[in-house]
Amino acid sequence: MIPRFSKRFERDSSGLESLFTLSEKKDAISFAGGYPAEELFPKEELDAAFLKRSELTDNSVYQYSSALGYEPLRAKIRTYAKKNGIDCEIENIMITQGAQQGINFLADLFLDVGDCMAVEAPTYIGALEAFAARSPEFYEIEMQDDGLNLDQLEEVCKHHQLKMLYTVPNFQNPTGICMSLAKRKRLAKMASQYDFLVIEDDPYRELRYEGVGLPSIKSFDMSGNVVTLGSCSKILSPALRTGWLIADETLMNALKNLRLASDCNPSSVVGQMIDEYLEDNDINEHIEEINDLYRDRRDAMIDGLKRYLPEECNFTEPLGGFFIWLELPEDVVAQEILDNYGDVTFIESSTLFPVSHRRNCMRLNFTGVNDEEIEEGCRRLGDAIKETLYERISAK
Numbered sequence: 532m533i534p535r536f537s538k539r540f541e542r543d544s545s546g547l548e549s550l551f552t553l554s555e556k557k558d559a560i561s562f563a564g565g566y567p568a569e570e571l572f573p574k575e576e577l578d579a580a581f582l583k584r585s586e587l588t589d590n591s592v593y594q595y596s597s598a599l600g601y602e603p604l605r606a607k608i609r610t611y612a613k614k615n616g617i618d619c620e621i622e623n624i625m626i627t628q629g630a631q632q633g634i635n636f637l638a639d640l641f642l643d644v645g646d647c648m649a650v651e652a653p654t655y656i657g658a659l660e661a662f663a664a665r666s667p668e669f670y671e672i673e674m675q676d677d678g679l680n681l682d683q684l685e686e687v688c689k690h691h692q693l694k695m696l697y698t699v700p701n702f703q704n705p706t707g708i709c710m711s712l713a714k715r716k717r718l719a720k721m722a723s724q725y726d727f728l729v730i731e732d733d734p735y736r737e738l739r740y741e742g743v744g745l746p747s748i749k750s751f752d753m754s755g756n757v758v759t760l761g762s763c764s765k766i767l768s769p770a771l772r773t774g775w776l777i778a779d780e781t782l783m784n785a786l787k788n789l790r791l792a793s794d795c796n797p798s799s800v801v802g803q804m805i806d807e808y809l810e811d812n813d814i815n816e817h818i819e820e821i822n823d824l825y826r827d828r829r830d831a832m833i834d835g836l837k838r839y840l841p842e843e844c845n846f847t848e849p850l851g852g853f854f855i856w857l858e859l860p861e862d863v864v865a866q867e868i869l870d871n872y873g874d875v876t877f878i879e880s881s882t883l884f885p886v887s888h889r890r891n892c893m894r895l896n897f898t899g900v901n902d903e904e905i906e907e908g909c910r911r912l913g914d915a916i917k918e919t920l921y922e923r924i925s926a927k
Contacts, residue, residue, distance in 0.1 A: 581804045599625045608775050617749045625790070627775060677713075762774035840913045855897060857894075
């Protein structure tokens with residue numbers, strides 16, 4: 532008989548596991564997973580980049596590499612970061628196994644049991660599970676139309692020694708909300724004033740369908756209290772498992788030591804493949820193609836929800852990203868709809884609120900489904916919600 536698992540892993544199930552299970556459910560239309568559209572993966576170009584780089588290099592391509600990752604790729608990320616207002620050096624950038632690894636590194640580095648941790652309410656389930664494994668004391672900061680409620684956050688800071696805040700400022704997962712410029716500036720200032728770390732998770736930045744992009748929170752950081760995470764998963768391919776982390780020197784030195792005790796270094800093979808792709812292709816043209824398709828799918832889902840949902844429901848109309856957030860009447864449990872009407876799937880909200888566990892909301896993904904699936908899925912969802920509301924009225 533094997534020994535008992537550590538307390539960090541005593542949980543019976545994972546919210547992420549449920550997400551993937553719902554996304555792959557047969558005979559159902561899935562609005563559950565945050566999946567990119569497979570038809571947009573630049574397979575031919577990535578294949579060509581891999582073969583070309585393999586032919587141009589010697590055996591060293593398969594050798595150990597820097598803990599920070601392939602330097603020419605980091606140089607390209609530095610150029611990209613400067614476009615978003617971040618003034619950094621190559622040494623301030625670490626290539627990670629997706630942004631998720633960056634979240635885990637920061638959780639390992641900073642969180643002890645009982646530390647104060649603030650998150651947006653609701654927030655991304657993958658980050659929440661990474662933090663929850665370290666058993667912090669969570670504080671939920673409600674989302675407003677222009678991002679998290681900084682007045683509420685400041686009240687937390689005045690009464691507790693906050694150690695870390697996690698935020699997705701651009702087209703937040705799961706609400707789709709974009710943080711305003713004024714709040715980005717204020718949050719960076721607050722992090723310095725109250726001595727807490729801001730984790731700025733920014734995988735959806737380039738997926739903007741309307742308006743003009745805003746500077747990174749990190750661009751307003753004057754004290755090293757903001758760390759930015761980025762990812763190739765939404766603009767190239769999730770299977771590449773490549774993201775990045777940008778931090779100031781002192782923090783990066785600690786992260787390098789943590790990295791060496793974890794997986795030593797990211798894959799140089801994948802790093803060189805992506806670097807070659809960026810040498811030979813216009814990534815901005817590819818992103819424009821992505822945005823054209825996703826804009827149409829977003830519009831199709833908004834139209835479908837307006838057409839089929841009862842008037843008791845409210846939902847966001849995001850300017851970019853992957854998700855629409857739908858709120859049901861307070862006494863309706865989203866999980867019951869999922870259980871009773873399984874022919875359309877979504878992410879119910881209770882796992883996205885670490886303290887309140889609100890149950891009357893759902894996250895809907897529009898990027899991984901086509902127009903026909905969106906139309907039929909919205910119809911099925913609308914029918915299921917109407918039937919649920921009718922049953923509750925009849926029972927009274």
